Amino acid sequence: MRRAPVFEIFSSIQGEGATLGERQIFVRFGGCNLHCDYCDEPDTIPAGAGEPWDGERLRSVILSHQSRRPHAAITWTGGEPLLYAPFIAEHTGWARELGLKNHLETNGILAERMSSVVAQMDRVVVDLKLPSATGKNLWAKHAAFLKAAGARAHVKIVLTRAAKEGEWRRAVDLMAEHAPETPLYLQPATPVASSRGDGRRVEPIEAERAVAFLVLARRKLMSVRLLPQCHPMWGLK
Numbered sequence: 001m002r003r004a005p006v007f008e009i010f011s012s013i014q015g016e017g018a019t020l021g022e023r024q025i026f027v028r029f030g031g032c033n034l035h036c037d038y039c040d041e042p043d044t045i046p047a048g049a050g051e052p053w054d055g056e057r058l059r060s061v062i063l064s065h066q067s068r069r070p071h072a073a074i075t076w077t078g079g080e081p082l083l084y085a086p087f088i089a090e091h092t093g094w095a096r097e098l099g100l101k102n103h104l105e106t107n108g109i110l111a112e113r114m115s116s117v118v119a120q121m122d123r124v125v126v127d128l129k130l131p132s133a134t135g136k137n138l139w140a141k142h143a144a145f146l147k148a149a150g151a152r153a154h155v156k157i158v159l160t161r162a163a164k165e166g167e168w169r170r171a172v173d174l175m176a177e178h179a180p181e182t183p184l185y186l187q188p189a190t191p192v193a194s195s196r197g198d199g200r201r202v203e204p205i206e207a208e209r210a211v212a213f214l215v216l217a218r219r220k221l222m223s224v225r226l227l228p229q230c231h232p233m234w235g236l237k
Helices: 053-069 081-089 092-097 113-121 139-152 167-177 207-218
Strands: 003-013 025-027 051-054 072-078 101-106 123-127 153-159 184-188 224-226
Touching: 003 053, 025 053, 025 101, 051 053, 072 081, 081 101, 081 113, 081 224, 092 101, 092 113, 092 184, 092 224, 101 113, 101 167, 139 167, 153 207, 167 207, 184 207, 207 224
Parallel strands: 025 072, 072 101, 101 123, 123 153, 153 184, 184 224
Antiparallel strands: 003 025, 003 051
């Protein structure tokens, strides 16, 4: 029986993006293939994070949450959930039978794995990474991923104080070329200690620079919003 490392499953209100305020069941996997300094779930990054779950246990917990109150969707998140795409694929049809949509939150660089499950997803939230946050150039991988995700994609870009204008322009140009109609959410970073353990503190981009990014993006893209993470302000997970 296939297993995957599940870090936690919980019911909460979505605090980001297009489904802000919607009650969802969150399935959070352990393990990630990136190490972003603004990560708000750093305990999920290391290999070995989470406990191996089989499908029976996963479905039991989801059913328990759904029996207590109605939810609109399951959000498959992490960590990086596409590391476990075959495991997820075993349960998306079952979720739809329960009346739940399937949402995916991903770092947006595993295009082949996205292709294997895209037909089963109702929404794919792509966290497009600026090099200032990851220390890596991921533009080509993001371009391939956006093609794989297609019309189901919604893109967010987390903006820290370290974000540079050149990165903004590259990100907007990438979307203009590969996904001009895809909604873009600019998300000022929630203040956190850097997940890299170097003692730095990650701070959100300054308000005037965030607005400048918004103006820049709206010149080339059809749908752009500036929206912070709301669940930390609400005191929710």
